Amino acid sequence: MATEQTLRSFGCEQNLLSRPDGSANFTQGDTTVLAAVYGPGEVKMSEEIIDKATLRVIFKPKVGLPGCAEKFQERVLRNTCESVVLATLHPRSAINIILQIIQDSGSLLSCCVNAACVALMDAAVPMKCLVSAVTCALTEEGQIVLDPDSKQEKESSAVLTFAFDSRENNVITCSTKGCYTPEQYQESLSACREASKNISSFFRQAVEKRMSKELKVKT
Amino acid sequence: MAADFKTAQPVEYYRRFLKEDVRPDGRELGEIRHTTLNIGSITTAEGSALVKLGNTTVICGIKAELCNPTAEEPKKGFVVPNVDLPPLCSPRFRPGPPSEQAQVVSQLMADIIQNSGVVALEDLCIVEGKLCWVLYCDMLCLDYDGNVVDTCVISLLAALKNVLLPEVRVSEETGDPVTDMEKKLPLNIRKCPVATTFGVFDDHYLFTDPTNEEECLATGVLTIVTTEDNKICCMHKPGGTPLSESRLQDCINRALTRAEEVRKLIHETINSVER
Amino acid sequence: MPGDSRRIAGPQDSRAPHWFGRQQETHQEAGGTRQDGRGDHDLRPVYLHTGVVSQATGSAYMEMGQTKVIAAVYGPREISRREEFTMKGRLCCELKFATFSCRQRRQHIQDNQERDGSLIVLQALEPAVCLDKFPKSQVDVYITVLQDDGSALAAAITCAALGLADAGVMMYDVVVGCSVRQCGEDQWLDPSVREEFRPEVESAGDHGMVTVGLLPSLNQVSALVLDGHLQQQTAVQAVKTCISGCQGIYPILKDCLVSSTRRNVPSLEQKSGQTSTDGQNGQT
Secondary structure (H helix, E strand, O other): EEEEOOOOOOOEEEOOOOOOOEEEEEOOOOEEEEEEEEEOOOOOOOOOOOOEEEEEEEEOOOOOOOOOHHHHHHHHHHHHHOEEEOOHHHOOEEEEEEEEEEOOOOHHHHHHHHHHHHHHHHHOHHHHHHOEEEEEEEOOOOOOEEEEOHHHHHHOOEEEEEEEEEEOOOOEEEEEEOEOOHHHHHHHHHHHHHOOOOOOOHHHHHHHHHHHHHHHHHH | HHHHHHOOOOHHHHHHHHHHHOOOOOOOOOOOEEEEEEEEOOOOOOEEEEEEEEEEEEEEEEEEEEEOOOOOOOOOOEEEEEEEEEOOOOOOOOOOHHHOHHHHHHHHHHHHHHHOOOOOOHHHEOOOOOEEEEEEEEEEEEEEEHHHHHHHHHHHHHHHHOOEEEEEOOOOOOOOOEEEEEEEEEEEOOOOOOEEEEEEEOOOOEEOOOOOHOOOOOOOOEEEOOOOOOOEEEEEEEEOOOHHHHHEEEEEEEHHHHHHHHHHHHHHHHHHHOO | OOOOOOOOHHHHHHHHEEEEEEOOOOOOOOOOOOHHHHHHOOOOOOOEEEOOOOOEEEEEEEEEOOEEEEEEEEEEEEOOOOOOOOOOOOEEEEEOOOOOOOOOOOOOOOOOOHHHHHHHHHHHHHHHHHHHHOOOOOEEEEEEEEEEEEOHHHHHHHHHHHHHHHHHOOOOOOOEEEEEEEEEEEEEOOOOOOHHHHOOOOOOOEEEEEEEEEEOOOOEEEEEEOOOOOOOOOOOEEEHHHHHHHHHHHHHHHHHHHHHHHHHOOHHHHHOOOOHHHHHHHHO
């Protein structure tokens, strides 16, 4: 089985909004998501959790009102972030993550996860590890296409998105569309896992770059 | 004494059971609660099924109505699944619009229907571009004791298999549809998706079919939906404990075995019901 | 359902298949025998069961012929909205018809019939519950009609009262509901949905439906709903028929409570000879 082993060109820009505590713009090919993080801050009485911070994700589609599908994505993203953020360090507070879709041309969910991760780093929210997500599509012939665009997604028989932790590269989140065999699943998983390492190291570079810039300003 | 300990230290209480490879309700880690199925009990619905998984109860009623297909997809009908988690089923839910949980499960059901192709939407078309069926599949939870997703999928599949649609012809003079309520036809069910949910406790113990308490304590959940040709049509792991490849493979194998059992149960129940 | 983003939306507009049906629906004709072969003043078989919802404080399930109703009781618990201090507890009722419960599909959002029904059930139960026993708190009663084959409101009242008894909420008496359909000269107890049908053009004679909620051991009426038009004497007669119907259901309800208590308290099993029904109801 052949694999198209390349991700589309990706990049990010941090700290571009002045009001939130942290913000980031993540681009994968033409797919762009803008993430803003507020917090830890005050929490609504009804949502207060006594031993940890309440994490909230607001998923804003490009047009229209959010419906069930958006709520579903919100839940997936929130749980993903919850499993890496050290929420117990900020009991009875709220961390809000707002994800604004700028453009969706495939692999949207993975782009959202990556954007949220960079924004959380930018806001200096304490985290256990980083999370990096990769989407892949299975074509009718069983070929794996990494980081597909919308056209490839539409033509494929299945689309799988995985999010990995940066320490042991285990699967934090998995969300799939379409039908596939367990063997195809394992192959896609390993392909995505390899690709996720690129993204993790990119996160590191991005932070280094930003930090060195800030240090220069200060000295 | 045990009850006080459970209230004060729920996690520790649970941990002590798991150390002995048993759960507080007496099940082993991989054991699934007893599943019972009742098909066709609601006669006002075109198809219905009541499923009990331990205490968790879901009733699915399917109402079929006639409508116009969309201009973009003139050959396709509609399947509209909605999961209702009313305040009746658990003290966690309050009256009002659907909770986030209900919306998430509804969307998951819609995804499962679409991904598995349990019903081909083309089968619901009567006259291209003019007339088609819409199946409103409403799943109503009557008792929420964990693992509603698995229960909803079983109830949905069983109810779909129970659906009888009246024959529809289009009258030649007026062009209006005419239904023959006496002559009823079953629906063509293409695939049989069955879901299996796993919970992870303390980032280590893996158990199947979590109860409400277990869901609250779990550090992660994983749902795998498989069809009878041993394909996976939905793998839903929303965050939680990171799992390795080998553990995921273990879950897939267990899900495949479980799905076989459930399909057998549905098959037997349908055969035992005289229609 | 346009505008409801919290549910999965279907097509804009759809119609039930029986709209286009060729054959006319059969409705109960006046003067004939009842379709299920019952006598005019006969009840349908009643099935009652308690403790069906594991998460609730108390719950009950009821079947009357094909009519199926489930009720769950939560509480007494904290009042959800902050209000002024009251010495009396609060009772809240919510009646809902499942979307697939009737021939015509119902909507998810509460409609007028459900709102009225909730209020009637609340008014029927309130006189029976010792509200002063739980100040500052509320008891919620949620009732869902799974299938409506007539007399759904009456079944909802009975089922809710049984749920309250199962929850151990203090009551002066249980409440039993029963309906009567008056159609000209005919008076049908516990009508089915076909008998409940009202033609568009009504004849000049008596036409109406009476539902009564009765506290059977006190022999007091806690709710009385009458719609349609009945002559005074017929109305009185109809209420009397309802009451006799309620008295017919009461022993079944009592039996159900006795056996559920036996199930829950196994130690009673040994001395079952001495247990009185009053003890079982606890609060009657």
